[in-house]
Amino acid sequence: MPFRSVFIAVVLGSALVIAALLVHARRPAIERGEPTLALAEATGKCAECHRRETSAVVVEFEQSRHAQKGVNCLDCHRPEEGQPGVDHKGFVITRGPTAKNCAGCHAREYDQYARSRHAAAAWAAVNGPGDFTPEQLAQGERYHPTWVNRPPMGIGAMEGEAAVRSGCNACHAVGKPNADGSLGSCTSCHSRHLASIELAREPSTCGQCHLGPDHSQAEIYGESKHGALFAAQRSHMNLRADARHLTTTDMPVPTCSTCHMSGLMGAKVTHDTTERLSWFLFAPVSTRRPGYERGQADMKDICLKCHTRPRIDEYYASAERVVAATNDKVQAASAVVKSLRAEGLLTPQAFDEPIEFTEFDLWHYYGRTAKHGAFMGGADFVQWHGNYELLRQRVTLDAEAAELRAARPKPAATAPQPPR
Numbered sequence: 001m002p003f004r005s006v007f008i009a010v011v012l013g014s015a016l017v018i019a020a021l022l023v024h025a026r027r028p029a030i031e032r033g034e035p036t037l038a039l040a041e042a043t044g045k046c047a048e049c050h051r052r053e054t055s056a057v058v059v060e061f062e063q064s065r066h067a068q069k070g071v072n073c074l075d076c077h078r079p080e081e082g083q084p085g086v087d088h089k090g091f092v093i094t095r096g097p098t099a100k101n102c103a104g105c106h107a108r109e110y111d112q113y114a115r116s117r118h119a120a121a122a123w124a125a126v127n128g129p130g131d132f133t134p135e136q137l138a139q140g141e142r143y144h145p146t147w148v149n150r151p152p153m154g155i156g157a158m159e160g161e162a163a164v165r166s167g168c169n170a171c172h173a174v175g176k177p178n179a180d181g182s183l184g185s186c187t188s189c190h191s192r193h194l195a196s197i198e199l200a201r202e203p204s205t206c207g208q209c210h211l212g213p214d215h216s217q218a219e220i221y222g223e224s225k226h227g228a229l230f231a232a233q234r235s236h237m238n239l240r241a242d243a244r245h246l247t248t249t250d251m252p253v254p255t256c257s258t259c260h261m262s263g264l265m266g267a268k269v270t271h272d273t274t275e276r277l278s279w280f281l282f283a284p285v286s287t288r289r290p291g292y293e294r295g296q297a298d299m300k301d302i303c304l305k306c307h308t309r310p311r312i313d314e315y316y317a318s319a320e321r322v323v324a325a326t327n328d329k330v331q332a333a334s335a336v337v338k339s340l341r342a343e344g345l346l347t348p349q350a351f352d353e354p355i356e357f358t359e360f361d362l363w364h365y366y367g368r369t370a371k372h373g374a375f376m377g378g379a380d381f382v383q384w385h386g387n388y389e390l391l392r393q394r395v396t397l398d399a400e401a402a403e404l405r406a407a408r409p410k411p412a413a414t415a416p417q418p419p420r
């Protein structure tokens with residue numbers, strides 16, 4: 001081969017290799033799948049100590065997709081804007097990564113999540129608007145007008161700070177405003193170090209908060225056909241399937257996430273758990289949500305990946321009849337309490353008289369349970385934990401009302417006429 005051809009070939013070849021390397025080097029370290037030396041060392045050093053200090057953290061991290069893809073400790077623990085850095089064994093870290101430390105790499109999930117009631121509305125329900133910056137408040141109000149800038153539900157103040165902190169807020173922190181300007185926590189469903197979609201698809205993960213008589217979704221799901229089948233077939237299912245390619249082969253039976261979030265068979269994955277809903281079921285008297293038509297259509301699209309249209313339409317129609325009937329029962333009970341108040345037999349203050357608890361339990365426990373049961377396949381919850389209790393509470397309420405009226409102080413008898 002003539003020298004000139006070899007020379008040109010070598011020059012061209014080298015140029016191509018160098019060009020490729022240059023292009024490659026400009027991609028972020030994460031995409032290259034080869035963390036920089038400094039970061040690799042950092043993770044190694046963190047892990048070296050923490051394998052001794054907090055071994056489970058390292059074990060969970062090593063099992064995560066993050067570890068496989070070269071995301072390391074500092075990627076999450078590096079202070080972001082608005083987070084104070086602390087010196088820690090030769091590194092500067094943030095003590096508490098928030099949603100902001102995830103949002104840098106997962107902006108789409110963060111934006112969807114921030115639109116849901118899991119974000120600002122959840123925190124405001126318990127704590128009111130006081131903890132939000134003006135920007136956070138404005139963002140929350142944009143997506144859920146009147147639901148963030150509102151007084152907290154009164155019962156927390158009556159129970160006291162300790163109860164609110166370890167009780168209410170442990171669940172409602174899913175939407176806590178963070179000092180760095182972001183909202184909420186991604187780890188409620190993914191955990192801190194496993195960062196797993198498999199975990200998020202387990203009904204028990206949602207059931208950490210979605211349980212009990214006031215929102216018995218976990219119990220309802222557990223007794224539904226879906227829940228029974230899931231328990232029986234769990235071991236054949238592929239809960240690790242990539243979110244963008246989830247099929248009914250991976251999960252032929254839905255869990256909470258399938259109906260409320262997943263992109264089953266090409267549907268759009270969403271972190272906005274509000275998107276597929278059509279009723280404010282949690283409200284004492286349920287009204288349609290602003291996006292009623294769209295929300296219902298989106299949820300039905302998910303049902304229709306596995307069911308036929310007539311059955312699903314029929315199922316929804318029955319559930320909506322339960323909503324209407326429950327609304328009637330709740331309104332009738334509330335009218336009794338309202339008239340007692342108008343007659344001056346109750347103080348204006350909430351939760352200081354037994355009948356107010358009867359009224360509250362009636363809608364907050366049993367009314368909600370009946371409605372949730374009707375939409376999520378819980379016959380026993382529509383009936384024995386729902387309507388039967390609605391009936392019983394109404395009888396109690398009427399008896400309490402009658403007692404209050406009977407005990408009404410008699411109007412002072414007209415004074416006897418003095419003898420003339």
Ligand code: HEC
Pocket residue numbers: 042043045046047049050053073074077088089091093094095096
């Ligand atoms: C030389 C050992 C060592 C190294 C290296 C190390 N840590 Fe730690 N880390 C500890 C110990 C020990 C604690 C327990 C609290 C303490 O004594 O500061 C701790 C605590 C923490 C905490 C909890 C802090 C708090 O106040 O709640 C975080 C988060 C943390 N380390 C992350 C990291 C990260 C990320 C790295 C790597 C960038 C790292 N650590 C490197 C030993 C180490």
Ligand code: HEC
Pocket residue numbers: 043046047050054057058061066071072073074075076077095096097098187192193195
């Ligand atoms: C995907 C992001 C992410 C990665 C990667 C990550 N962490 Fe964390 N880490 C978190 C979050 C979020 C918290 C919880 C912060 C909070 O609740 O205040 C946390 C908390 C901790 C804590 C405190 C645990 C406790 O319960 O007291 C330690 C220690 C820690 N991380 C060490 C590490 C080490 C070591 C690595 C690497 C082996 C690592 N982290 C990788 C996100 C991450």
Ligand code: HEC
Pocket residue numbers: 030065066069071075076097098101102103104105106186187190192195196197198242
């Ligand atoms: C430095 C970038 C980076 C940061 C920071 C980061 N991630 Fe990730 N995350 C990734 C990459 C890369 C993947 C893998 C994507 C893939 O497989 O296509 C991933 C995957 C995931 C997955 C899917 C896991 C699975 O089982 O398939 C979840 C869930 C996740 N991240 C949650 C989080 C959470 C929560 C945080 C913050 C506590 C976080 N990530 C922080 C880059 C990051």
Ligand code: HEC
Pocket residue numbers: 116117118121122123125170171172173174188189200201205206207208209210256257260261273274277
């Ligand atoms: C850490 C607690 C927590 C976990 C875990 C949790 N949620 Fe929630 N969720 C809440 C709270 C609190 C609300 C009430 C928000 C509000 O309306 O104020 C809520 C509300 C909802 C709503 C109603 C939203 C609306 O617009 O009314 C849906 C649907 C929902 N969650 C689904 C899920 C699913 C699915 C999972 C699991 C993948 C899950 N949640 C995990 C606490 C949690």
Ligand code: HEC
Pocket residue numbers: 121122125126153155156159164167168169170171172208209210211212214215281282
């Ligand atoms: C076990 C977790 C948990 C605890 C503890 C908890 N909540 Fe909730 N809360 C939820 C969930 C989940 C919902 C969503 C119910 C639904 O949409 O069906 C909710 C809904 C609400 C709502 C209605 C939604 C809204 O935005 O107005 C209010 C108000 C509320 N909670 C206040 C409180 C208060 C106050 C406390 C403490 C006294 C408390 N919660 C304790 C999980 C919890």
Ligand code: HEC
Pocket residue numbers: 099102103106109110111113118185186187188189190197200201242243244246257258261262263269271273
């Ligand atoms: C209410 C529970 C919940 C919360 C809170 C939550 N996630 Fe998820 N996430 C899920 C579920 C469920 C899936 C899997 C959806 C599916 O089945 O396709 C998922 C999937 C993901 C994925 C994989 C998506 C993809 O297309 O590959 C990423 C990344 C992720 N979440 C990041 C986050 C981040 C970042 C946050 C915080 C802003 C967050 N998640 C908060 C439940 C949650």
Ligand code: HEC
Pocket residue numbers: 203206207210217218219221226254255256257259260276277278279280281282283295296299375376
């Ligand atoms: C088969 C699909 C399906 C499954 C599985 C499912 N849900 Fe639902 N869920 C629904 C439907 C349908 C509604 C009512 C939608 C509407 O308002 O139009 C609903 C309503 C809700 C609401 C009520 C919001 C409000 O207005 O009060 C919450 C919260 C919720 N689901 C959480 C869960 C949780 C947690 C699980 C798992 C334990 C779960 N869901 C399982 C379909 C499902």
Ligand code: HEC
Pocket residue numbers: 225226229248251252253254258259299300302303304305306307312315377
């Ligand atoms: C991932 C697939 C899947 C999705 C999504 C799904 N289902 Fe199902 N559903 C099933 C399976 C499988 C069964 C059990 C069918 C059987 O008995 O063979 C079932 C059973 C039912 C049953 C009980 C029928 C009976 O005879 O007991 C009802 C009601 C139902 N689904 C309603 C819904 C509604 C409403 C939705 C949407 C909100 C929905 N399903 C979403 C798979 C799904």
